[in-house]
Structure formats: structure tokens, C-alpha cells
Amino acid sequence: MDLTRLPASELAELLTSKEVSSVEATRASLDRIGEADGDLHAFLHVAGDAALRRASEIDQLRADGQELGPLAGVPIAIKDVLCTVDMPSTAGSRILEGWVPPYDATVVARLRTAGMVPLGKTNMDEFAMGSSTEHSAYGPTRNPWDLERIPGGSGGGSAAAVAAFEAPVALGSDTGGSIRQPAAVTGTVGMKPTYGGVSRYGAIALASSLDQVGPVSRTVLDSALVHDVIGGHDPHDSTSLDEAWPSFADAARAGAQGRDLSGTRIGVIRELNGAGFQAGVQTRFEEAIALLETAGAEIVEVSAPHFEYAIAAYYLILPAEASSNLAKYDSVRFGLRVVPDGGATVEQVMSATRGAGFGPEVKRRIILGTYALSAGYYDAYYGSAQKVRTLIQRDFAAAFEQADVLVTPSAPTTAFKLGDKLDDPLAMYLNDITTIPANLAGVPGLGLPVGLAPEDGLPVGIQLMAPAREDARLYRVGAGLEALLHESWGAPLLDRLPADFGRHRGAAPHLAPVPGPGTEPDGGTA
């Protein structure tokens, strides 16, 4: 039995019945990382020894008859945006290279308390700014379906690690789609919870009013199980919702068991359907809707007229908050310090450090945000963007009058090639067109795979959205849809993941280096 192929829910059962030990499961994951990560570069840091030590502790506790949580002993990968006391936490940036925080993020503390075993930290676009993980200061992650393609971003590392069976589950963070879009292009599941549903304490901030930590997995139930562990009120995060949440795992199990969606109204958003989506994406999306209908769901069309302004508003609000959140990286207290030759004033050191420590996308957004907040521009940019945000929230409220769950494709296209959009920020930004509205409104969004696009054989994802606080509804409907899909395919989609990570697809046996500073524009391939 290949333990790495098991979903966390099944692995957890074997651990509970002591048929498998956590050390065995952890070692299997570590071996798989050793085998695959040279190709993928999903991890920035692998904590092999610490993971095995922790696994052995959990095994001992279980042997001692201790009452353990449902995921105790299950390995997990952690996006590098989350603070961990025992591992560097860089957010994919040179400016935090080697920085080990003096505290765990609340979500990390909770998964440790639950007995989960951290395997390491996963790669990401620098400070979560990007949709391809190409903006990581430590080099890109590659898509296990095709190594020439991007794994999505910013959480490409977590998605690739889970898709390639390096870890059963992972943590991600989602500011504009950084969990859901990577899930779509890697054939995995990812959930952006209701804003405030999961603590942001210890999540290195990109845009505070949009950021939300969430699970990445291969099944809907696994995401629900992890969400149960990390979610709930945290007094250290003032924006955390203080309320009792239902069991998301129960909701997912109920959905998978019933597979009955009669009485559930599924809303297709007119403005995020059809035009602008890759043909194969649209095909699989429509098939999924048809499947929901056969399960008894009522399909309705809803309109969200202001969604067309979502990207514009998002790219004002996000850079504005980011420009302020990233001001702390100044070399004075922690992180990189670059001192110009011959010594310098503190301003010169700050400037040199930020110049050397931040990548081009981060600089671009800091400049955009600083501009958007400047006196004389504030009302026209930041102020208008906040108004659009309110209008988008109203669109959602109106849509949820007509539908219980809204659906869109998770991303407009399947995974594009590395380097394709690196020099075209606008094209890159448009990749998040379907995911951004949920962040602006604070509503939950769940992404899951609905098949491979006929034209390129790459994964396609669907996104389900529910009103704020109705995360359980997404797990119920999502697990139902997933069960129907698995039934129709006869196996999970990831069973079709090419063992050679799609090497056979590429004409060139060697991968092209990513264009960027220091390489030729054509990629410099032979």
C-alpha cells in the first residue's frame, strides 16, 4: 500500500486503528518529497528530522492510549507565509531569508495541538503576490501535470505538493485566489473560508482585509477536516469571528453520502460564464452543472453586474494595504540588512535593503499602493475601490436571494506555461477574475476538480461560493458533486496524474529556464 496516495481521512483511520504508524506515514511523505521535489520545487524547507520526531511522539501517545484528534499523526505541508517557530518563514521573499519567527501562527499552533505533523514549508509567490509561483525569490514551483507549466499561485507550492502526493494535505492562504486558482490548475481541492473564520494571527500579511488562511487537499472531506482543526475564534485576531461553527467534516460526509441536491439552488453568474474562458474549461464547467442538475439541484442564472470592476478595485485595495503592511521590512529589527559601501544613514540602509530584498512584483505593488493612498488620489482610487467593494457585496447579497450556492470556473484557463505571463502583469492579474469577488465580499469559496480539458489534458476546477458563515454548505454541496464526479470517472482525477510529471508532453527533454533577470528573453534554451 502506498500511504502517500491515501487521502488524509483514510490515512487517519489507519492511524487510529494502529494499522499504520505516523512514523511510517511521515517517512512515506518524506521519501516522496525526496523523489519528486527535485522536479517540482514545491518545498522551500523540509523538516525531515523534526517531522519524524513529532510522528514518533504521536505514535507513543497513541500507544499510551491517549485520546487524540481525528487527524493526529497525519503529515501536513505549510505555506511559507505562515509563521513557524521551528522553521524559517520567508513568505517567498529574499528580505526574510532565514528568518525564524519567535511564535507559531495560530493555525500552526492548532494543527500541532491536533497532533498533525508538519513536513516543511511550501513555495509561494513573494508575499503571496502572484498567480504562478514564478515570483518566489527562491525559484518557481512546477506543475506535476506538466513540468513546463505553472502550478498556480501564490500557493503553487502547497497545491503541487498535495497533487504530487508529497503531502496528503497542506495549508494555504487566499487573498484573491491563492488557494483556489492553484487548486484548479493542479486538480486539487482548496477552500477559502469566510473572512474571519480562520485566524490570521501569524500569517504574514499581504492585504489584511482580504487575506484568509485555508486548507489544500485532494478531497473535499480532507479540506473540511483540516478546516475543523484550524478554524474558530482567536482572540489574537480582532477580525476573527466569535461564533460556534458546525463540524465541516460532518457536512462533507453528509454531502458525499446523500449525493442528493434537491432543493439546492445553484446560481450560475452570467458575468462569469462563457466569454473569456478556455473552451475546455467551459465544457467541463457545464458538465459539472449538468451533473448537479441530475442530482436534483435547481440551476438558476444570476447577475452580478459589478463583478466586472472587481479586478480593478482589488488591484487598488490590495496594493494600498500591502504598501503599508510591507513597510515594516526595513532592516532595523529583523530580516535582511544591506549596508551600502562605506556605511550610510538609516534611510540609505532601508532603501538599499528594500531595493535588494524585494522582487519586481512586490515593488510594483508597493508603488501602486503608495500612489493609490496618496493625498489627492485617495478618493479617486482607494475610496472608489471601497465603493466598488460595497457594490460587489450587494451583488452577492442579491444573488444569494436567488441561489444557495454560486458557481464559476475556478480559473479562466488551465495551467499556462512558465514564463508566459511573467512580462505581462495585467494578463497575470486577469487569471484571478473568478476568485477575487469572494475575497472582496468576505464570502467562502471552495474549489474542486471537474476533469481535464479536452484540448490540453490539464485539470479544470469549479468554484462554489456561499454566503458568509455558510462554509458548511460548500462542504456539503462540494462533497456531493465530488462523489458524483468520482462515480462517473470511476476514480479520483489525480489517479491520472502522469508518473513522469508530463515530461512526455514537452518537445524539449530539458526544461526552459524561466525568463527573468539574467536570462535571454527567449529563455535561452538550446
Add this chain to the structure above:
Amino acid sequence: MAADALLPFDEALAKYEPVLGFEVHVELSTKTKMFSSAPNAFGGAPNTHVAPVDLGLPGSLPVVNEQAVRYSISLGLALGCSIAESSRFARKNYFYPDLAKNYQISQYDEPIAHDGEVEVELDDGTVFRVPIERAHMEEDAGKLTHVGGATGRIHGAEYSLVDYNRAGVPLVEIVTRPIFGAEDRAPELARAYVATIRDIVRSLGVSDARMERGNLRCDANVSLRPRGAEKLGIRTETKNVNSLRSVERAVRYEIQRQAAILDAGGTIIQETRHWHEDSGTTSPGRPKSDADDYRYFPEPDLLPIVPSKQLIAELRAALPESPAAFRRRLQAEYGFTESEFRDIINANLLVELEQTVAAGAAPAQARKWWLGEILRIANARGVEAGTLVSPFHVSELIALVESGRLTDRLAREVLEGVIAGEGSPDDVVKARGLAVVSDDSALLAAIDDALAAQPDVLDKIRDGKVQAAGAVIGAVMKSMKGRADAARVRELVLERAQG
């Protein structure tokens, strides 16, 4: 730097009308900081009173201190302000090494308190009404120490040290509207205004309000406009004015300096200015314009502050009387004459006096000690009397005198010890062995020694020359190094004469 030209004060006033404005920062005396659980305590080894939030560490998040919000509401109410139904924190963005996040969490367009008025009593009892624009919550910055320069300022320093112990200490910033009509009493009003704010925050118990520790900091805005002009003149903002006396002097100096510039046909530069206590002058800081761009925006890490009507009502009901009412009441209760009372006010010792009386001392005794020995020492040292010794200790000292354990002379010595930090009066009495000897046998032994040296004294007393006892009393006091109660010694000598 050449000395500033100054116009004589009277001439400046004759030609120009001064317009004042104040920003007073009050450090709240909460147990923990505004947004973290680190202790809010003065002193401590550098960078020990810090939590991740205070250092701006990645991933850390602020959480509002509820007590600071209650204190701010109380202070707002005491300033006669309306309390906002909903107020918001905002980020004020600027890079400076003492600002860990490189933004300060403050309040901008939605302060917690707004539109109030404070009654300020001048030295002669005239009451002046100062309009309050707003009072808002914010966090303090850390402290920089510039090393290697001649002036202790950043300019010319070789390097700077930064201590974040103060970073995140809760502040309320009280901002006045422009204050017109103070005329030649503008410097006096400046001092009296800051003293009034100090008295208010002390009576509320929301701050230690010790200016020398920076608990209360005043930035004084001064502008002049020619007599008859409508338009306000260009203002300067003098910072670092950390005593009541300095506030008065700084405002007077700015009036004279600006008047000289305007008189010579020059224009005032809008800038911050630093007050120099030693020279009694101000020097230019950084240029400041209304267009300073702090890129304020609502703090996304915090929710709006929405105090319940009930909380506001509770805090309003719990407000102590205003300093003005407090003065009127005390004057009646203590039975001091107008001039006796004004001496106390002008020495800024009313609160100390009241606390001393509250701790058990008689008002006349409390007045005697504060305005006498303590004020004398304070003046000699150039510090505020209130900073030398606590009212509780003064009351204890008075009680020791009243009970006969100390003579006035011994009490002065004990006071010296208390001021030197040797502990409470009782501690000093014990440590220095200063208590009056009340054991009659010890006194009698000393009396007999003295009588042996002056054998004719008893006869003189018996002959009716009672004043002859004085010589013996003097000798006894001398031999007992002042630790004897002269009255008791006298009694015993007279008993001896009769016996």
C-alpha cells in the same frame, strides 16, 4: 547658529494678535500596551517590555486594550466632548526607525471624542474657555538615542540606539481648535491650559501625568496676525516642551521671535521647532506643511470601536468633579483664605494637597509642608514639587509630627531622606534613628546630667524664674541630638523643681 532676533513682548502684542493651538499627548496608565499584552511600565532594560506587535514582527496583529478605550472615553467626557457612536483606527504611514511597523495606529477622520470645551483658570482667577476639537487614541513610538554627536540630536550622530519599550504605550492626543483672545496672557494661558489637562487626567486617574517622564507632552502651535487682519498667520509647532514653565516660556519666545520676523517684513516658515530648556530658545526642526502625506487609511486589522450607550453613561456617572469644581469645593472645605488658596493653585500643588488631606493630614499642616519645606527644596533644585515626594508620604510625615514621634526639625531631616529615596518616612526614621525619645527615664537621666552642670537652675525656678528652665532644655536637646520633645523636657524639669 545666530541668536534669533526678538521683539519686546509688549511691542509684539501691540502689533500682532497671537493665536494659539495645542496638541497634548497623554500617556494612559494602563497595565498593558494599547495593542499588545506587553507591560506598560516606565523604565526597564531596553527592549524588554515588548511583544511581537510592538516590534512589528511579520504576522503579528494588534488587539485593542479595552481599558485604554474606557480611559479615553472618560477623558473625552471630562473634556466636555461628544463620544462617537462609532470610531475607527487608521494607519498613519511614515518611515522612522522608532516606529516599528513604519506606520502608527492612530485615529484620523473618526476620533473617539470630539467637540468639547475646557475651563482654564488663570492666576488671578479669570476663567478662559478653550475649545477642544478632538481627542483621539493612538500608540506611542519607541525612543531613539543618538550617540556620538555633540547635541544628542540625530544630526552629527555616529549611530542611534532604539528602545521599543515605549512603542505601543496608549496615548490620547487632545487637539484644541485655534484659541483667540488670550492676548498678552497667551503664555500664561498656555501654562494654565496644560496644567488644567494635567489636573483633569490626574483626577480621572487615567495617567500618571508626569511631564518630566513624558507622560504628558505638549506641542504648542503659535501664529501671529497683524492687528485687524482676518486671515490666520503661518504657524509653528514647538515640540519637546516638557514642563509647565517651559510651555509658558516657549510660547512667549515664539511670539517674540515671530513678531521680529514679521516686523522686519519677513515671512514665518511653517515648521516644527524644538524647545531648548537651557537656553530658553527654540530652533528649527523639520518643515511641516498641511500637505504632509501620511497616506492615512482605515486600519484593516481592527474593528471600529462602538461603545454602548450604557458604557458611556456608566463612565459619565463615574466622572470625578472637574478641576474647577474641585477647587471651589476644597477652598470651602479647607477654610483657607483666597490668597492662601491661590498660593497653592499657583504652585500647582492642589492635587498633592488634596491627596495629602485625603490620606489623613490636617489641611493647614498639609499646606504648611507643601508650600514650605517641599516647595523650597523643589525651587532650589529647579523641579516641580509634586515630583519630589508622594502625598501619602507627606501625610505620614505629618502624622509622625502630630503624634510627637518627630519634632519639626527631625521631620525636615526625615523628609530629606524620603526625597533621597530612602523609603517611607517610617523607614527613614528607623534607618536614621531619628525618632523623638519618649522614654521619660532616658529624658530624666539627661535632665539630671544637665542639672548637675547647672546646679542653680532648680532654685531659680523655685524662685519663680521659670524661664531658667530654658538653659536645661537646651542642654538636653543638645545632648540628645534633637531627638527629645522640648515640651516634655520642660514638664519634667518643672516637676523636678517641685519635687
